[in-house]
Every structure is written in C-alpha cells, then in structure tokens.
Amino acid sequence: MTPQRIPPRSGVAFELLKGQRLTVIDPEGTQVADLLAYNRADVREVLSNGRTLDYEETIRLTTGNRLWSNRSNVLLTIERDTVGCHDFLLTPCSVDTFLHFYPDKPVAPGCFGNLAAALAPYGIEEDMIPVAFNCFMNVPVGPDGKISVLPPLSRAGDRIVLRAEMDLVIGLTACSAYASNGGSFKPIDYLIEDPG
Amino acid sequence: MTPQRIPPRSGVAFELLKGQRLTVIDPEGTQVADLLAYNRADVREVLSNGRTLDYEETIRLTTGNRLWSNRSNVLLTIERDTVGCHDFLLTPCSVDTFLHFYPDKPVAPGCFGNLAAALAPYGIEEDMIPVAFNCFMNVPVGPDGKISVLPPLSRAGDRIVLRAEMDLVIGLTACSAYASNGGSFKPIDYLIEDPG
Numbered sequence: 512m513t514p515q516r517i518p519p520r521s522g523v524a525f526e527l528l529k530g531q532r533l534t535v536i537d538p539e540g541t542q543v544a545d546l547l548a549y550n551r552a553d554v555r556e557v558l559s560n561g562r563t564l565d566y567e568e569t570i571r572l573t574t575g576n577r578l579w580s581n582r583s584n585v586l587l588t589i590e591r592d593t594v595g596c597h598d599f600l601l602t603p604c605s606v607d608t609f610l611h612f613y614p615d616k617p618v619a620p621g622c623f624g625n626l627a628a629a630l631a632p633y634g635i636e637e638d639m640i641p642v643a644f645n646c647f648m649n650v651p652v653g654p655d656g657k658i659s660v661l662p663p664l665s666r667a668g669d670r671i672v673l674r675a676e677m678d679l680v681i682g683l684t685a686c687s688a689y690a691s692n693g694g695s696f697k698p699i700d701y702l703i704e705d706p707g
Numbered sequence: 708m709t710p711q712r713i714p715p716r717s718g719v720a721f722e723l724l725k726g727q728r729l730t731v732i733d734p735e736g737t738q739v740a741d742l743l744a745y746n747r748a749d750v751r752e753v754l755s756n757g758r759t760l761d762y763e764e765t766i767r768l769t770t771g772n773r774l775w776s777n778r779s780n781v782l783l784t785i786e787r788d789t790v791g792c793h794d795f796l797l798t799p800c801s802v803d804t805f806l807h808f809y810p811d812k813p814v815a816p817g818c819f820g821n822l823a824a825a826l827a828p829y830g831i832e833e834d835m836i837p838v839a840f841n842c843f844m845n846v847p848v849g850p851d852g853k854i855s856v857l858p859p860l861s862r863a864g865d866r867i868v869l870r871a872e873m874d875l876v877i878g879l880t881a882c883s884a885y886a887s888n889g890g891s892f893k894p895i896d897y898l899i900e901d902p903g
Contacts, residue, residue: 560757561798561838564854566807570796571852581834583803600766600796602757607779611762638777641837642757652848656767658760 514700517544522625522684524633526551527675530706532590535646535683535699540667542697543686545603545622545643547630548578548586551678554635556580560599560642570652572597578644578673586679591672596664598648603640604688613689622684633680643682646671710896713740718821718880720829722747723871726902728786731842731879731895736863738893739882741799741818741839743826744774744782747874750831752776756795756838766848768793774840774869782875787868792860794844799836800884809885818880829876839878842867 514536517523522545527533535544550556562579564570572578573595578587602608605623609616620628627637647665652658685699710732713719718741723729731740746752758775760766768774769791774783798804801819805812816824823833843861848854881895 555834559798559838561796565797565804568854569852570848570854581798581837583801583807600757601761602755602777605779608761611779638751641777642755652766652852654850656765656848658764658766 512702512704514702517683517685517699517701519685519696519698520619520687522622522629522682524629524680524682525703527679527681527703529675529678531675532672532704533675533681534670534672534702534704536668536670536701537647537663537665538667538700539697540665540669541663541695542665542699543648543663544646544699545626545684545686546646547626547640547643547682549633549635549680550580551680554633554639554680556582556584557639557641558586558644563599570599572599585676587673587675589671590674591670593669594647594665594671596647596649597671598645598650599642600650600658601642601645603643603684604686608688616689619687621687625684625687626682630680630682635680708898708900710898713879713881713895713897715881715892715894716815716821716883718818718825718878720825720876720878721899723875723877723899725871725874727871728868728900729871729877730866730868730898730900732864732866732897733843733859733861734863734896735893736861736865737859737891738861738895739844739859740842740895741822741880741882742842743822743836743839743878745829745831745876746776747876750829750835750876752778752780753835753837754782754840759795766795768795781872783869783871785867786870787866789865790843790861790867792843792845793867794841794846795838796846796854797838797841799839799880800882804884812885815883817883821880821883822878826876826878831876
C-alpha cells in the first residue's frame, strides 16, 4: 500500500471512519506532523488536550493511550508507536508564533494556517482549532516546569498508528516551524486502512 | 475593601475591564479556583493553554507571566502570586470527570457545569469552554510525564492578582472535585479593583 504524501510546510484534511486506522509516517526522520480530529457528525466536538491529559494521567502519550474530545468521548486510540515522544501541550505554529519566535525570518502560514485552509470545507473556522496532537514533536518539561522544543527523536520510517473510535474529520500537516524539526522542512506520509 | 464570596462548589461570571485587577483569594487554604477569560467584544476569543505554554515557555505560570488567547493576544498578566503553584493542563471537573474518577461518589455539575451556567448569559456555550487556568491547583508532572493531582499548597489568605489587558468576561469557581482540594469543599473569595 502506497502512502499519501504531505509536501513540506503544507496540510491536508480527510475523513477517517470508525474502525479505520491512520498511520502517520516520518519518511525522512526528524519531522513533526500536527494532528487534529473532529466528530464528523458535529465538528464542534473536537480533540482536547485538557480532557486527554486528565483521563490518561500523563503528558507522554503512546501505545494504548486514547485521545479524547472536549465532550469526554474517545476520538482515537494509539495502537502502535515506534517513537514514544509526541507533544500535546503547544498550539500549531502560525503567523503569530513565527513573528514571536523568529522575528528575523520569513513568516509562513504555519501548521495553523495550513490546517485552517484544509479544514475550511468541513465548516471548521480558525477559532475552532485547538491544541493539536503533535506527532513526533519533542517537548521536554523540566523539573522547574520550563518547556523546551528540541528536534524530534523520530528516524526515517518511524510511525504512529491511530484507530478511529468514531467517524472523524482529520487535519494533518507537515510542520513549518523552525525549532520543531531542527530547521529542515520535510514531508509527512500517511496511510488510511480499513479494519480487519 | 470586602471581597465577594463564591460559595463551595459553585461559580460566577462577571466583566473585568482593561486595567482592572482581579484578586483570587483562597480564604481557608487548600482550595482551587478555575478561571476562564473571554474577549468581551467577541467571546470566540478565549484563554488558550496551548498559546500560553508556547509563549511563556513554562507550565509553572506565576508573577510576570501572561495568559494568552487562542488569537495570540494577552488577556491577563499575573501581577502578584503568593503561592506559585497553579495548573493549566487539566479541564474543569464535570459530570464526566466525576463518573470517570469517582464512580462510587455522588455526581456534581463540577466546575464545568458551574462555569457553563454562569457564562451562558454572555452567549458562551459548553463547547466554548476550554482548559481553565486552575488557580492554586497542584498538578506535578513527573520525569516520566505522569500527572498527579495533589492538594493545593495554598494556605488561608493566599492569593493571585491578575491585571486585565483587554475588556474581558471572566468565569470563576470554587472547585467541586474531590482530588483537587483534598476532599474538603471550600469557598473562594475575589476582589475587583480599578487601576491606580
């Protein structure tokens, strides 16, 4: 089965039906993919980092953990994870974060702008974009609470597999930020598979 | 100046104008107050833990830190903080979290239900309630990423002072959850002061 490719610094949206599996692949290594999920039947129900951290009782989500919605329903279950290091604290990079963190560099729409454009046909507006589940993003929290953004630990071919627990609209990017991928913009691949 | 009192397991909403200061006081100690803030001119702009953690680069927010909106504007600045231990990871307790964490105990509307009721007159619906800034809530993150909910470190009279950076609608509770306040439901006091 041939994966679909998300070109560097861009994003896509698609439907993922209950039981289908989404595999997010880092084809070259050291790249981040921001993942959003909405209830297809009512897109006001959306991925929530707060509910997920509350119910899963960890910020280091990996195989076996579930991603929850703002209405306390499970949207996705992580079935397989060859990296074990993802982030669910930070918002998608955006024009605002580029201006904030990289004032001397060219501004890009970022994952936020790419997600907004890809999700617009589903009736999802900018203000409905919460914190994404940032696949492969490496955000250690120090004992003093300080947050760092380090290059991902993912190597070429590393992947995370998520099973849909309801019919979803998914947003997915190949990240545009400088810090999150060590300054090298790369593609992201993904596969959708039916159950069984 | 006499503070207003929020009775145990309840919540309030009010306007806080640009420049005004809100002091949240734990009058008896070891209690949590969930705080939400919305742009009064457009309540789709709301407090965002992801933007705040991104820009402030810490999960341990205290004096000098700012609380940011989903549109990357500063809503509130922490001017004074006698505790230095608050949470911005976990969602307000709700009927769902009560059923999840305390299946054998009576269910309560929780901070989520109390905030929803208090904020409804401002046109704010349940799906527009994100992760609150949980004043005095003690949520250590272990080196392995595990999250614990421990009794607050606040003692009687401890307080946090926040300055409004735009005209806001504020939601504020005296928390209803068992774990977050050591099982003892207590009131929260607050003061609103004009600048100068």
